[in-house]
Amino acid sequence: MKKIEMIIRPEMMETVKEIVENVGAGGMTVSSVMGCGAQKGRKEVYRGTEMTINLLHKLKIEVVVVDSMADSLVDAISKGIRTGQVGDGKMFIIPIEDAVRVRTGEKGDIAL
Amino acid sequence: MKKIEMIIRPEMMETVKEIVENVGAGGMTVSSVMGCGAQKGRKEVYRGTEMTINLLHKLKIEVVVVDSMADSLVDAISKGIRTGQVGDGKMFIIPIEDAVRVRTGEKGDIAL
Amino acid sequence: MKKIEMIIRPEMMETVKEIVENVGAGGMTVSSVMGCGAQKGRKEVYRGTEMTINLLHKLKIEVVVVDSMADSLVDAISKGIRTGQVGDGKMFIIPIEDAVRVRTGEKGDIAL
Amino acid sequence: MELDVTVLTEQLDTLWMLVAAVLVFFMQAGFAMVEAGFTRAKNASNIIMKNLMDFAIGSFLFFVVGYGMMYGKDIAGLIGGSQFIMPSDAPVAILFQTVFCATAATIVSGAMAERTKFVSYVIYSAVISAIIYPIAGHWLWGGGWLYQLGMIDFAGSTLVHSVGGWAALVGAAMLGPRIGKYKADGTPNAIPGHNITIGALGVFILWFGWFGFNPGSTLALDVSIGHIAMTTNLSAALGAITVMTISWVKYGKPDVSMTLNGALGGLVAITAGCASVSMWGAIAIGVIAGFVIVFGVEFVERKLKIDDPVGAISVHGLCGVAGTLSVGLFATAEVGELTGMGQINGLFYGGGFGQLAVQAIGVVSYMAWTLATAFILFKIIKSTIGLRVSKEEEIMGLDLGEHGTEGYADFVLKM
Amino acid sequence: MELDVTVLTEQLDTLWMLVAAVLVFFMQAGFAMVEAGFTRAKNASNIIMKNLMDFAIGSFLFFVVGYGMMYGKDIAGLIGGSQFIMPSDAPVAILFQTVFCATAATIVSGAMAERTKFVSYVIYSAVISAIIYPIAGHWLWGGGWLYQLGMIDFAGSTLVHSVGGWAALVGAAMLGPRIGKYKADGTPNAIPGHNITIGALGVFILWFGWFGFNPGSTLALDVSIGHIAMTTNLSAALGAITVMTISWVKYGKPDVSMTLNGALGGLVAITAGCASVSMWGAIAIGVIAGFVIVFGVEFVERKLKIDDPVGAISVHGLCGVAGTLSVGLFATAEVGELTGMGQINGLFYGGGFGQLAVQAIGVVSYMAWTLATAFILFKIIKSTIGLRVSKEEEIMGLDLGEHGTEGYADFVLKM
């Protein structure tokens, strides 16, 4: 099992959701995060004082899938949400040892 | 070391907390997330327009424990918060290479 | 690649940010979390009723770096934000299999 | 140009009544903000909706039937029996009484917050506005038996606030506590409000509106409105100061939401006697209200084990009682003469126990009437359509459950 | 002491006009809260800023040129031609008219919310306050041709609200919908408001202010303000009740934000006839407004495919029309005599189609005038500096884009 953890532009949420559903992943978890990377933030003036807003609003989406599904999901998303502009986001693939579906107590791939 | 990452119903927070404490884990981290899985969300009407609320409010709880503690924690929680209804949540077990307690600089199991 | 996941005091944000930039990591992701550990929370009275606030506000910062950078980052942060008081926080080192930069589709170390 | 004194007087009285009515109307916003702010985010839209419909439904029904029952031709000192459908009194008088009626009705929504079915609340609200309050109102302000007995409740500490408070008590008790309010051993948990800023705004709005509520109850332009406004303000101030002080001493820190309740308690308590007591009488009444709030909230929560999320029972019910009885203690003929309340002295001003006894009769009568009628009403609702939402809905929040909406769609919530 | 009746009358009228003007002023806060609450968090500061500048710029320009065009010496029944720069009328009269002008202007900001360039909005706001509204105003309240024709629009259902509503329609249509408002197949998506509590507070504030808006339009102290306040209140109440009921039946649950719109719709609709109709006429008008709101919002969103985030077109445009025409149906001489509106009976009171026809002419004239001038105005702005922010900015939010600030800097937002 692998967890695909993606940091995306908030407006790409719906696109990601569709792809995740199409690929047949069992679910997803979304959190509101702030991030910086190549996209370095912006300078604004608040009451005459310059302030750098260098953490931008992003969404983190986590999807745990069976090993075999990981690559195709990564590719589909990578293509689906690419604009080519800085700030498109990143994906990290993280090994997962096991998963449990609480409702049934099932473990392993079947729990996803 | 392993991280047990659970996505639970918000109202199960207190139960999880007690179990985590009982099992003797050193701490836990909670975040507010939105998720979808088998539980597919609900349709509502807002000002006459149908809208699907398909991301439901969940809590993500992360507990890092020594390897030996992982299974018993997973089992205890799985039983403790099961209602048998869709939406009970999932747990993912993630390998952790190392941990550091910042206060002391300690690393390894002792840092948990 | 490794992900350094740190749970820190909110007021240490700026310090961490500077260290991450100095070390040359490609980016970071921040989320607002609640946590408990050795620092056990506080008792307050709300309208005459005692309440325990045992989840304290923390920031979770995730930085994915190439293997070689992990140790120095961990050390720099550990020293940089240490106050010696409970609540200083923890860091977890998590193996990452791969990373993708969505903008270009690049994978591997170069994507960080 | 010639001056018609009757016309002038009518104009001036209309102006003052309208201004006062408008201020009292605005208290609806105050109640909505206090109740929303002191409860959880997931139920905010539902509370708003209850407050809005309280006023809308109450405005309609009070006009059609309530006003007649309250101010129509007296039948046996118990109920009014004319002026239905199209009351013939001055419109501004009807409006002024409408906003009072809505105040009594809306008090309940806070105590029953976070777990009541919307449809059940709407039914309750209709009945209290159309029947329970107007009949109660007739007894005193409609010239009924309590009026004849000489009860003094100038702007309704008892008639408006306690009536609301007792209905709140019955409703909250019959509903039972919110999930998670009490531990297995019966000790209470704190469930903090989600927005103290907006709750405080609500308190300021209520205080503001009370300058229409009390002084407006002269029902005509009169210089005594100045005295009434001052006693009102001093009592509110002392209510807040007293609660702050007690909570600081008792709990170690000055409690914000209770202190806000304290100001409201002071306002409720002075409402009966604002035109009968001196400034120092008002100060004393504010202090009394402060004590009633702190110990009342604890008593309701710990002894009665009734879950009243916003403290409505203590603020309106108990402080209403305390204030009404206080008239029997602090009324002074000097002030009564000035305001037209007559030469009545309370116990502490050498007037003996007479007025106090009358006040007590009034307090008990209204308590009995409201507890009884509210009990019957809520019992009927409970055993037909039900009073309480399902456990799932309560956990999810009534905004989604009852209205399919979220109060704060863009914010990440903790729970 | 001797009494100078002229002075007394002037004092009383000034007092009442000032109180009314102040209440109407406060409606600016109401609009700001409704519009901010019903839209997304990322645009809240921008909306606030638009509402603030509406009033600030409008206050200045209406004083300098608008008042003269509206109330200056009549030129051909079309426009006023004196009292510029330093109008000589009573200051309180100017103030009262200023706050009305600002109301018309500010209606538009809600419909154009979340995507309009700030600079473009400022220009629009200046032109409507200085030219479009004052000229329209002259036709009726300035003694122009519609006044001579006998149109009845007591406090401006059409003149203030529909004018605002039609300008909102043109603006919102020309801007196009917000990103994400419509699916590829043209069906709408819901974009929920970010703060229903504050939106509801805005509605209560508007309702409160309307007690200055309608009764104040007597322009002098008169006992009829009581009648006017009552009709105003009843219509608002019935607007809310009606929408709640329809939405409950139609969508399965009582819709909160639409019910709030319903109260506003009732207020807008009664504004024309508040001094001409009976209490039951007001009740009928409130019910009509309720229907107009529900079907109006659906019509604008689904048929016209115009994205109006806060429902301004339905609330102000359509309910304004419905209310103005209703005068031709429900006006009754009995009330007209009392309030000084004259012996006019509407269709349902045996007065025939006469008044209805006049009302229709008024409605159509104002619609034509506003659609035309607003179209030209927005077209010019669009083809010069542009109306709409960039796609990136719209996604990021106008708070950051237009003002470099965040409305809720400490809160974690979902989007």
Added chain:
Amino acid sequence: MELDVTVLTEQLDTLWMLVAAVLVFFMQAGFAMVEAGFTRAKNASNIIMKNLMDFAIGSFLFFVVGYGMMYGKDIAGLIGGSQFIMPSDAPVAILFQTVFCATAATIVSGAMAERTKFVSYVIYSAVISAIIYPIAGHWLWGGGWLYQLGMIDFAGSTLVHSVGGWAALVGAAMLGPRIGKYKADGTPNAIPGHNITIGALGVFILWFGWFGFNPGSTLALDVSIGHIAMTTNLSAALGAITVMTISWVKYGKPDVSMTLNGALGGLVAITAGCASVSMWGAIAIGVIAGFVIVFGVEFVERKLKIDDPVGAISVHGLCGVAGTLSVGLFATAEVGELTGMGQINGLFYGGGFGQLAVQAIGVVSYMAWTLATAFILFKIIKSTIGLRVSKEEEIMGLDLGEHGTEGYADFVLKM
């Protein structure tokens, strides 16, 4: 019916004074919202609590001792010496003065926000309400030496606002900046407010209340209230427009929170001269206030290095000075005659430097008095119980630290 003119006059004056006092009371809500909105979420309850207690404690102490010091029998032009404990003046007059006193007191809480110990603030608040403001008040409005000198400060640009502003300056300076406000090199960091919507609501409420503050300072019903309301409104509007324009040019985008400050600055500045200047005088004063705000905020933050989270020093202190001096420039006999301020012309109306000099003496005297007394007061507090919370508490937030509560318990906060 016969008419007693004395009674009528008393009634009318009471009515107007009460309405005005109630409007000014509501400014407390405005201050609370502005100050809470412009600071961080973790300190919101604390700010609310400070504002509430300001008013509650001030109401009590001003009644008991303050009023007597201000309006009691004059002693050497410096202090009043009667009417303590139970003042004998008309209650409505006492109420009106109470709400003014509370305004002066509450200004300080914004400047000292986010780091002041609650107990220390309460002590400060008691002293300013009971002693510092009343004595200052006696000099001018109590008939003291500045009154005899002929200073014009109609509703208190200097007496209320600057006094508050100078106390704020001393308090904020002695406290030192919030943690993180200044970089190591002394350049400031921006610490954005947490809720611009609620801050803007506060500004609208203050503007609304100012229509009681300035026109009410006639202290009797008079047609001049119309003129005063108009000058008040125009100055506020121009204050906002000016700041918006300057910030747009200077910083690239129109700054929302500063523009909101601009409206307040315009209101403060016109407060002294609202009954002495023409409409265009008011417009000029609003523009001046706008400049004072922008450069004042920068000056305080960058040159004085005083951390004033809400801009209170600039809004109340500096604009108060600018407005008071402006009377010496823009006063015109034409207006003065109308409003009863007398035939006084300012410098620009050919009156020479006379009035300007008097105004300057007043400004300097009040500045000296307040800086000195506030310095002593804060110094004593600082060296006994301390002024500032601990570093840990400041980081955690004063809501938890001082009151054991959270302002927004259900929301996920960034910090």
